[in-house]
Amino acid sequence: MSSTAGQVIKCRAAVAWEPLVIEEVEVAPPRAMEVRVRILYTSLCHTDVYFWEAKGQKPVFPRIFGHEAGGIVESVGEGVTDLAPGDHVLPVFTGECKECAHCKSAESNMCDLLRINTDRGVMLSDGQSRFSINGKPIYHFLGTSTFSEYTVIHMGCLAKINPLAPLDKVCVVSCGLSTGFGATVNVAKPPKGATVAIFGLGAVGLAAAEGARVSGAARIIGVDLNPNRFEQAKKFGVTEFVNPADYDRPVQEVIAEMTNGGVDRSIECTGNINAMISAFECVHDGWGVAVLVGVPHKDAVFKTHPVNFLNERTLKGTFFGNYKPRTDIPGVVEKYMNKELELEKFITHSVPFSEINKAFEYMLKGESLRCIIHMDG
Numbered sequence: 551m552s553s554t555a556g557q558v559i560k561c562r563a564a565v566a567w568e569p570l571v572i573e574e575v576e577v578a579p580p581r582a583m584e585v586r587v588r589i590l591y592t593s594l595c596h597t598d599v600y601f602w603e604a605k606g607q608k609p610v611f612p613r614i615f616g617h618e619a620g621g622i623v624e625s626v627g628e629g630v631t632d633l634a635p636g637d638h639v640l641p642v643f644t645g646e647c648k649e650c651a652h653c654k655s656a657e658s659n660m661c662d663l664l665r666i667n668t669d670r671g672v673m674l675s676d677g678q679s680r681f682s683i684n685g686k687p688i689y690h691f692l693g694t695s696t697f698s699e700y701t702v703i704h705m706g707c708l709a710k711i712n713p714l715a716p717l718d719k720v721c722v723v724s725c726g727l728s729t730g731f732g733a734t735v736n737v738a739k740p741p742k743g744a745t746v747a748i749f750g751l752g753a754v755g756l757a758a759a760e761g762a763r764v765s766g767a768a769r770i771i772g773v774d775l776n777p778n779r780f781e782q783a784k785k786f787g788v789t790e791f792v793n794p795a796d797y798d799r800p801v802q803e804v805i806a807e808m809t810n811g812g813v814d815r816s817i818e819c820t821g822n823i824n825a826m827i828s829a830f831e832c833v834h835d836g837w838g839v840a841v842l843v844g845v846p847h848k849d850a851v852f853k854t855h856p857v858n859f860l861n862e863r864t865l866k867g868t869f870f871g872n873y874k875p876r877t878d879i880p881g882v883v884e885k886y887m888n889k890e891l892e893l894e895k896f897i898t899h900s901v902p903f904s905e906i907n908k909a910f911e912y913m914l915k916g917e918s919l920r921c922i923i924h925m926d927g
């Protein structure tokens with residue numbers, strides 16, 4: 551056990567009082583089934599920005615954001631047997647208890663106990679926060695709160711990975727990369743030589759394109775309203791581009807015409823309800839499969855004619871790429887280690903922790919895919 555096990559640790563964290571401020575916080579020891587992790591690298595995901603801007607359902611401040619990261623176990627709480635101090639881990643915003651019906655099912659990764667909860671700002675075991683400043687609680691985010699040099703996480707939300715894997719690269723596996731890549735390889739499952747359409751060419755969409763590339767797709771059609779994204783997308787295997795704004799008819803009609811009746815697979819990564827409908831209606835009848843990844847507005851309604859289903863088009867949804875965090879994510883890291891998966895091209899910027907606000911600026915300006923934040927800086 552480390553010399554700090556069982557003690558309160560004082561460290562730097564980026565605390566969102568609404569503006570983001572780096573200050574000293576106290577991080578309590580882990581309780582039963584919890585793990586305290588020293589975060590070495592974290593990256594910024596659009597979900598952090600979304601809730602920091604208070605666009606989430608229930609704004610909760612003060613809060614420590616961050617959920618895409620890599621770190622090392624500092625100490626473990628009572629009952630933790632699968633992890634030990636020194637283990638390299640990736641925190642994940644959803645979990646795997648390995649006991650519930652979802653975890654025991656080979657088809658689901660939506661753990662009853664540890665499924666994503668954007669509103670909860672406390673730990674499950676006692677309803678309390680492990681972060682505080684001068685005795686006042688600072689709330690958690692997605693059960694991870696990686697914008698802190700140390701954090702406390704439920705053991706079921708930590709993937710133990712190969713200690714030789716570079717944490718400054720594989721940290722991006724813990725959210726966006728897996729969400730998009732898994733949507734393609736685990737859910738859409740394009741056969742070799744397939745034609746695939748990707749709606750939305752942000753980080754998740756490009757990860758979906760990467761999945762199509764490694765699956766051997768012959769044509770990967772990128773669909774986005776921002777033409778500035780097209781050149782970058784070529785690095786991820788995208789072969790053709792469609793900007794819906796260039797046409798005066800539905801983009802699904804454009805794509806069907808380009809592909810002699812429709813694509814074999816489509817993956818929607820925007821959360822825009824119209825893009826979702828287009829992604830479904832652009833797949834080929836008889837065998838086409840559309841997969842929805844983006845999260846729509848809570849009042850959005852999906853409308854399409856039932857005949858589209860009767861003509862043997864399939865519509866699927868996915869959560870975190872259908873990966874079980876503890877069981878499957880170590881294998882995704884191994885794909886990178888075996889050079890079957892490229893991660894470097896997702897990482898466009900790097901900043902020290904003291905300049906974390908720059909990472910937000912890059913994302914808000916649309917300049918970055920992923921910005922790695924070095925916690926020792």
